[in-house]
Amino acid sequence: MAAPRHHILSVLVENKAGVLARVSSLFARRGFNIYSLAVAPTDDDRFSRITIVVDVESTPLEQVTKQLFKLINVVKISELDPASAVEREMMILTVKAEPGTRGQVIELVDVFQGRIVDVGHDELTIELAGPPSKLDDFEDLMRAYGIVALQRTGRVALPKLERTAHGLPKSGMRPLGKVG
Amino acid sequence: MKLNGGQALIKSLEMEGVEVMFGLPGGAILPVYDPIIDSPIRHILVRHEQGAGHMAEGYAHATGRPGVAMVTSGPGATNIVTPLADAMMDSIPIVVITGQVPSAAIGTDAFQECDIIGVTRSITKHNELITSAQDIPRVIHEAFHIATTGRPGPVLVDIPKDIVDPNNPNSAMDWYWPDSIDLPGYKPTVKGHPRMIREAAKLIAESRRPVIYAGGGILKARAAEALRELAELTGISVVTTLMARGAFPDSHPLCLGMPGMHGNYTAITSMQESDLLIALGSRFDDRVTGKVGAFAPGAKIIHVDVDPAELGKVRRPDVPIVGDCQSVIVELIREVRELGAQPDRAEWDAQLKAWQAQFPLHYDQGWGEGDALKPQFCIEQLRDGSPEDTIVVSGVGQHQMWSSQFWRFNHPYTWINSGGLGTMGFAVPAAIGAKVGMPGRTVWAIDGDGCFQMTAQELVTASAERIPVKVAILNNAYLGMVRQWQELFYEERYSEVYLSPDLPDYKMWAEAMGCVGMRVEHPDEVAPAIEKANAIDDRPVVIDFRVDWTEKVYPMVAAGTSNSNVILGPEMGQGGH
Known part of the structure; x- marks a missing residue:
């Protein structure tokens, strides 16, 4: 058996009540844990885009994506290859920052190009956006100072652009849900 | 024309050509039952809501037209859950209308409230809660479209009482009938891919021991005639699954009958020994395949299904074709004709006949005193x-x-x-x-x-x-x-x-x-x-x-065992053939 790996599914859905429940319950039915999920309207407010990250082998995932495509409110599904996708995530985190350590924390925020968005007596709340791995690193570093609260958004992703000979960008998304 | 939601609902059913509906009224659906008195639709009052659902299924099975059932909220709705699941599994087009408590009471544990949309999400092809009386014609039109096209199935429409109750201002609507369907995520593929169909014809022409594995999709696509033409043109024998009995006449010399757990020996074994399975609207159900890893080990697979999710779900096909059986078979016949004569399969045909002669279905009705009725x-x-x-x-x-x-x-x-x-x-x-x-x-x-x-x-x-x-x-x-x-x-x-x-x-x-x-x-x-x-x-x-x-x-193939172990009768114990 192949080792499980991250899969990123980008699912374009009709912006209607209950759609998220329909999508997520297809994963739940098979006992697949959704690692992260982000959903928001697209530039066309009739549609929303759901970005789902799931740890599962390819074969059962293929069946789930086909089942997803059967949902009446699902318009399009693409699987993004992590190697050729731009992934971003945002995090806000409150960390202990007493007078003795506050300088170090602020320095790290600078290095990671984060922003301090709230200041308390001995705590700071920091906003950081970027590739998920960068957020992981920052989280690890902050742990030493004492993380009080942390919230991540789950990742959003778009395919990396390819440049053809004519210089026109071409989508690297692999459309799914269609066979033969 | 001003109507109330209840009138609009019944008029929408009339516009869909509904002649009969099965149901049982109750509090939340009461306002919709009132206009039935003035409607030409025949309503059949059942004694239990499950009956309404299965009647709608039986009606749809027999006529090919969608069956319609209507029940009240809460227990009325939960009682029709089994027929919905049944229709989902067997791809039966039915439309079920459930009453719901008034919009303002939804989510408050009101009397006879049940989140039937949540309950039936995974056992309907689609379900929808109507939130405005003005949406009723559109949603009903979509429900019938979804239930009857592509892979057919059950659709549930949940209607809160306030939008159908003439005493409630929420029920007022301006009547219209939608002239189109706007479902950007629902576009079933009907026509098979021409290149794949050509590939299928080539595989057929190369095969020496082919079997047509006909499933319920043949009946759903109304493709029985086309199937017969394909079988006669190629001379290939046909097994008809439990859902496809009647799709190919049992009296036809090419008919092998039902395969699977209680299929006849020839139907089971022909698939097992085949070099090509032409699966038409069938889904490799576990009751047909037995132990999947041991099923038809030497067979290449052509799999035709209107539902892309069926292709490769159980067994990866060599030639997958998404499309409606009727359309695909007609095209396949054309390609087969173009390729010309089929190879000589006399040996295989003789083998099938020999199995049929050697292993017929059998039972013994004794006529003596004390012999039990079989x-x-x-x-x-x-x-x-x-x-x-x-x-x-x-x-x-x-x-x-x-x-x-x-x-x-x-x-x-x-x-x-x-x-x-x-x-x-x-x-x-x-x-x-x-x-x-x-x-x-x-x-x-x-x-x-x-x-x-x-x-x-x-x-x-x-x-x-x-x-x-x-x-x-x-x-x-x-x-x-x-x-x-x-x-x-x-x-x-x-x-x-x-x-x-x-x-x-x-x-x-x-x-x-x-x-x-x-x-x-x-x-x-x-x-x-x-x-x-x-x-x-x-x-x-x-x-x-x-x-x-x-x-x-x-005969019997014990659950989870290979279809090569057919138990023909009690004399064989559980060892199989």
Whole structure:
């Protein structure tokens, strides 16, 4: 058996009540844990885009994506290859920052190009956006100072652009849900 | 034109061409029942909501038109959950309308409130809560479109009381009828990919031991004629799955009958030994394949299905074709013709004939004093004593398998049963639905005693509505199929399967429900009873056939084992062939 790996599914859905429940319950039915999920309207407010990250082998995932495509409110599904996708995530985190350590924390925020968005007596709340791995690193570093609260958004992703000979960008998304 | 939501709902059903609906009113759906009095739609009042759902299924099975059921909120809605799941598994187009508590009360644990949208999400092709009276025509139009196109299935529409109640301002709407469908995420593929169809034709031309594996999709696509043309053109024999019985005539020399767990030896073994399976609207169900890893090991697969998710779900096809069976088979016939003559398959055809001669279905009806009545004999007598186009409806269990084995289905849409979900109690209400849709045809429900007890109350509906269905109970006093498994696989430890042959007294029960009731205990009495039953057309008939409780369904492939181990009869034990 192949080792499980991250899969990123980008699912374009009709912006209607209950759609998220329909999508997520297809994963739940098979006992697949959704690692992260982000959903928001697209530039066309009739549609929303759901970005789902799931740890599962390819074969059962293929069946789930086909089942997803059967949902009446699902318009399009693409699987993004992590190697050729731009992934971003945002995090806000409150960390202990007493007078003795506050300088170090602020320095790290600078290095990671984060922003301090709230200041308390001995705590700071920091906003950081970027590739998920960068957020992981920052989280690890902050742990030493004492993380009080942390919230991540789950990742959003778009395919990396390819440049053809004519210089026109071409989508690297692999459309799914269609066979033969 | 100003209408209220209830009127708009009934008018929408009329616009969809609905002639009959099955249902039972209650608080939340009351306002929709009022305009039914003024509608040409015939409403059949059931005795239990499950009956309404199975009647809608039986109606859809028999006519090809969507079945419609309407029930109230809460328990009315939950009682129709089983038919929805059944219709989902067997791809039956039905539209179920459920009442819902008023919008403002939703989510407050109101009286008779149930989140039926949540409950039925995974057992409907689609469901929708209507939130505004103005949306009613659009949603109903979409519901019928979704239920009947692509891979058919059940659609549930949930309607809060306030938007249909004329006393509530929320119910006011301006009538319209949508002239188009706007479902950007729903575009079923009908036409198969031409290159794939050409590939399929090539594989057929190269094959020496091909078998057509016809499933329920043939009937859904109304492709029985096309299938016959393909089989005759190529000379390839056809197995018809439980859901496809009648899709290819049993009397045809190329027909091999039913494969699978209780299929006949030739049908099972032909697939097992084939070098090419042409799967048309079939889904490699576990009851057909047995142990998947050992199924048809030498076969290449052409798989045609309108549902892309079926392709590769169980067995990866060599040639996958997404499309409607009718359209794809017609194109395939054209490609096959273009490629020219088929190879010589005389050896394979002779092998099939040899298996058929060597391993026919068999049973022994003894005629001596004390010889028990055999269920298979009753079915053969029913078959021979009833019109050739009789519609046969069965429940689930031994009687279902014997019916599929021993009836001869020579016309499509003459066999109605619960295949995928295996819903006991399906037969009586589904037969009523079928008879309503096809009033000119004889409809026989062949039921087990266990099944009959689950939904028999709908015979009251049939009597009251003058729907003269006929019911043959193969009464072996047991949950027979379970008993068979306990005998074979649980060391004859019979746990909770005995029902009693005469409690209830089926004849008296039938009579109490307004039916003619009969009892048959000896082989001599079978044909006369059937003749009498077939002559009655003003009320339902129930015959209680007291059959041999020791009889088991053979052949059999034990669950989870290879289809190469066919147990032909009790003399073989569990070892298989």
